[in-house]
Amino acid sequence: MQISPGTRALVTGASSGIGRALAEALAARGAQVGLVARSLPELEALAEALPGRHAVLPCDVGDASAVQAAVDRFAAEAGGLDLVVANAGLTHYRPVAEQPLGEVEQMTRVNWLGTVYTIHAALPHLLGGRRGHIVVVSSGAGLRSFPGAAAYGATKAAQRGYSTALRHELAGTGVSVTTVYPGEIATALHDHERERMPGWYRADDAKPATTLAAKVLTAVEGDRREVYYPALVRLLGVVNGVSPRLADRMLHRMRGASAAPRLD
Ligand SMILES: NC(=O)c1ccc[n+]([C@@H]2O[C@H](COP(=O)([O-])OP(=O)(O)OC[C@H]3O[C@@H](n4cnc5c(N)ncnc54)[C@H](OP(=O)(O)O)[C@@H]3O)[C@@H](O)[C@H]2O)c1
Incomplete structure (x- = not known):
C-alpha cells in the first residue's frame, strides 16, 4: 500500500514515543491521521503541530466500545480507513514473584486486548474498501522474553501470534499485516520505572523512534511481513x-548475567 496525500491512517498511542513519531511521519507524507491515546492535551497539541488536518480521538484502548467508537468516528469523518x-x-517491569496481578491485568x-479491540474495530472498514494495511507494534520481548519482563513479554508474544495468523487469513482480501519488533527505543515507556530497570536494560543504547517510524512506513509500502529495529533483534529471534x-549464551555475553542467569 502506498502512503500518499489522502491516505487515512489511525495510530493508537499517538501522544508519545513511537506512535507520535509514526503520526509525524504519516502527516509529513500527506496522510490524514486519527490520533488515539488517553491524553487529550498531548493529542490536541500534536494535531495542531502536524501539517494538514487530523482527528483527535481520546480513548482508552483497553475499552472495546470506546475503541469501536473512535475508529468508526474517524472512518466516517475521513470517508474510510x-x-x-x-x-x-505500557510496561511494568518486575519479577513475577513481586508483581501485583493488577499490573499484569x-x-x-x-x-494485548487493546490490539485485538483496535483490529476488530478497524477490520470491517479495511475489508469494505478491499485494500489497506494493519501494523502491530510488538517487541523483541515478543520473540524472546527477559527476566523482569515476563508478563510484558507475554503480551507482546500474544500480539505476534495474532498478527502472524491474521496476515495469512487476509490473503487475497487486499488487506495486509506487518508486525514490528523494536528493541530498546528512546521513548517515555519506562519513565515511571527507571529506578527498578533490570541490569540487562541499556537505556544509553536506545535507538530513535523517528528511524523506526521511517522503517515502518517503508515496510507498509513494501508489504513486509516484519520490521526489526535494531537489526540485532532479528538475530536474537x-x-x-x-x-x-x-540465545541464553548470546544474551549472557552481550547483556550480562541478569539477561539469562541460567546457562544449563
Ligand atoms: N520504547 C521501547 O523500547 C519499545 C520497545 C519495544 C516495543 N515497544 C512498544 O512500542 C509501543 C509504544 O511505546 P513507546 O515506547 O512509544 O512508549 P510511550 O512513549 O510511553 O508511548 C506509549 C503510548 O501508548 C499510549 N497508551 C498507553 N496506555 C494507553 C491506553 N490505555 N489507551 C490508549 N493509549 C494508551 C500512551 O498515551 P496515553 O498515556 O496518553 O494514553 C502513549 O501514547 C508499545 O506497545 C511498546 O510496548 C517499545
Missing part, C-alpha cells in the same frame, strides 16, 4: 528459534 497501527502499550488489557540455549 486505509491504515491502522496498533501501537499503544493492565498490560494484558492495553497491550533467529538464534532463539533455533536454540534457546544458544
Whole structure:
C-alpha cells in the first residue's frame, strides 16, 4: 500500500514515543491521521503541530466500545480507513514473584486486548474498501522474553501470534499485516520505572523512534511481513528459534548475567 496525500491512517498511542513519531511521519507524507491515546492535551497539541488536518480521538484502548467508537468516528469523518497501527502499550517491569496481578491485568488489557479491540474495530472498514494495511507494534520481548519482563513479554508474544495468523487469513482480501519488533527505543515507556530497570536494560543504547517510524512506513509500502529495529533483534529471534540455549549464551555475553542467569 502506498502512503500518499489522502491516505487515512489511525495510530493508537499517538501522544508519545513511537506512535507520535509514526503520526509525524504519516502527516509529513500527506496522510490524514486519527490520533488515539488517553491524553487529550498531548493529542490536541500534536494535531495542531502536524501539517494538514487530523482527528483527535481520546480513548482508552483497553475499552472495546470506546475503541469501536473512535475508529468508526474517524472512518466516517475521513470517508474510510486505509491504515491502522496498533501501537499503544505500557510496561511494568518486575519479577513475577513481586508483581501485583493488577499490573499484569493492565498490560494484558492495553497491550494485548487493546490490539485485538483496535483490529476488530478497524477490520470491517479495511475489508469494505478491499485494500489497506494493519501494523502491530510488538517487541523483541515478543520473540524472546527477559527476566523482569515476563508478563510484558507475554503480551507482546500474544500480539505476534495474532498478527502472524491474521496476515495469512487476509490473503487475497487486499488487506495486509506487518508486525514490528523494536528493541530498546528512546521513548517515555519506562519513565515511571527507571529506578527498578533490570541490569540487562541499556537505556544509553536506545535507538530513535523517528528511524523506526521511517522503517515502518517503508515496510507498509513494501508489504513486509516484519520490521526489526535494531537489526540485532532479528538475530536474537533467529538464534532463539533455533536454540534457546544458544540465545541464553548470546544474551549472557552481550547483556550480562541478569539477561539469562541460567546457562544449563
Ligand atoms: N520504547 C521501547 O523500547 C519499545 C520497545 C519495544 C516495543 N515497544 C512498544 O512500542 C509501543 C509504544 O511505546 P513507546 O515506547 O512509544 O512508549 P510511550 O512513549 O510511553 O508511548 C506509549 C503510548 O501508548 C499510549 N497508551 C498507553 N496506555 C494507553 C491506553 N490505555 N489507551 C490508549 N493509549 C494508551 C500512551 O498515551 P496515553 O498515556 O496518553 O494514553 C502513549 O501514547 C508499545 O506497545 C511498546 O510496548 C517499545
